[in-house]
Amino acid sequence: MTAMTTARVPIPANGVDYRGKIVLAPMVRSGELPSRLLALKYGADLVWGPETVDRALIGTSRRVNPRNGIIEFTRGQGSIIYRIDPVREKGKLVFQIGTASPELAVEAAKLVAADVNGIDVNSGCPKPFSTSGGMGAALLRTPDKLVSILTALVDEVGKPFQIGISVKIRILETPEETKALVSRLVKTGITGLTVHCRTTPMRPRERAIRDQLRMVADVCHEAGVACVMNGDVTTRNEGLELMKEYGVDGAMIATSAEANSSCFRPEGGLLPWKDVVHAYLRICMETENRFGNTKYLLNMLIPSKEFHHSKSSKSYYDFCHVLGFDDLVPAALQVDEIMNLTHKSIFKNSAASQNQEPEGVDLSLPSQPTKQAVAV
Incomplete structure (x- = not known):
């Protein structure tokens, strides 16, 4: 008897059918x-x-x-x-x-x-x-x-x-x-x-x-x-x-x-990693996701040769700054305040207090060539 002709266990009203x-x-x-x-x-x-x-x-x-x-x-x-x-x-x-x-x-x-x-x-x-x-x-x-x-x-x-x-x-x-x-x-x-x-x-x-x-x-x-x-x-x-x-x-x-x-995706084919990371970061900020978990997943979503640009990040603003997601910066600043991450920011605080980028940190975007990459 095939699956199509066998009586199925009923799916409850609030449940979901795993078939298909x-x-x-x-x-x-x-x-x-x-x-x-x-x-x-x-x-x-x-x-x-x-x-x-x-x-x-x-x-x-x-x-x-x-x-x-x-x-x-x-x-x-x-x-x-x-x-x-x-x-x-x-x-x-x-x-x-x-x-x-x-x-x-x-x-x-x-x-x-x-x-x-x-x-x-x-x-x-x-x-x-x-x-x-x-x-x-x-x-x-x-x-x-x-x-x-x-x-x-x-x-x-x-x-x-x-x-x-x-x-x-x-x-x-x-x-x-x-x-x-x-x-x-x-x-x-x-x-x-x-x-x-x-x-x-x-x-x-x-x-x-x-x-x-x-x-x-x-x-x-x-x-x-x-x-x-x-x-x-x-x-x-x-x-x-x-x-x-x-x-x-x-x-x-x-x-x-x-x-x-x-x-x-039903249409097949993988999207570029940066598109996926942009969508992921937006969702993380919408949901006020724990920062440690966000960073853990970004380590998987961002290719290893690119992740060193983000490794020093300690706030959502830092990630958006390093990755060049300027459109997400307003939301990042807001969620950093809510989650008490603002004072931890590597880039925002250093720029504000010293009017320069922190020493020893590579701020170049992953898509831009640099003279010397930060060692990991």
Whole structure:
């Protein structure tokens, strides 16, 4: 029986169907709000937020930033744990949770359920910060616990909030082991399953293994569950081709989106890095993104041979100045004031106090030749 003729698990009223979608993968730091909005701008159909551990979310308060309308989940003196754009992410956001407990998963998921379109359980992350607590890929070794988590989320969060529950896994060592696991997971009431085509010990530099992919898709389809592939998908067009080749319903892009989010463009072809960086910086300032996270992502979006021009930047004004984004300078000055970055600026403060550019810092734009580049 094919996926077209199999009865599908119903998609809840506030949920989203993963079928036919090219989506942004959940990535720690690289999946924060500005990165998600950038992916959506260039054509991503859905976006996954970064894995958020249940205990980190429990105890937070929900507030709306009055300046930009962003929903913020905060704790303590305003430490922001998670942010959502209720306009641009409406109908497109899947919240990924890190958990090893049905009870904690439900408690945490209920806090965000009304603002997202799906809850996805991370059972594929191989990093110690996740597996050491029995979360992430560690759940692949405790299938009973994983089943209980998914079942609890479906019954206590998915049904009352009318959103879908899904899971992201990795392939196991043998097709038989993977099939046995997937066969159990698709019976829990989930609407989607993403399979990362690498085993737990494998790292991103190792080529994805797709030998088990069609089998996983078949098991999902027999249960009416959408199957999304992950691993070495680099562009929207490549994802669509792989979906046809392996019979899966959707494709997830990770590292390629970190380098250039225009990989989601339906028309194909990557935009110049400077165009993407301009769009990213604008979004970061609109959303008042934490500066450290902005700089981290810019380090990936800007080619390494060019990033040394921006390495000394300590404020949004600095970035706009160095990159030549004069049109963004007014917004940069404003957001620097809001985020208490003005006094940290390398370029603005030095120019104001000394009426000259700071010594030892290369202010030339990346597109302009210089006599001597700053060493990094």
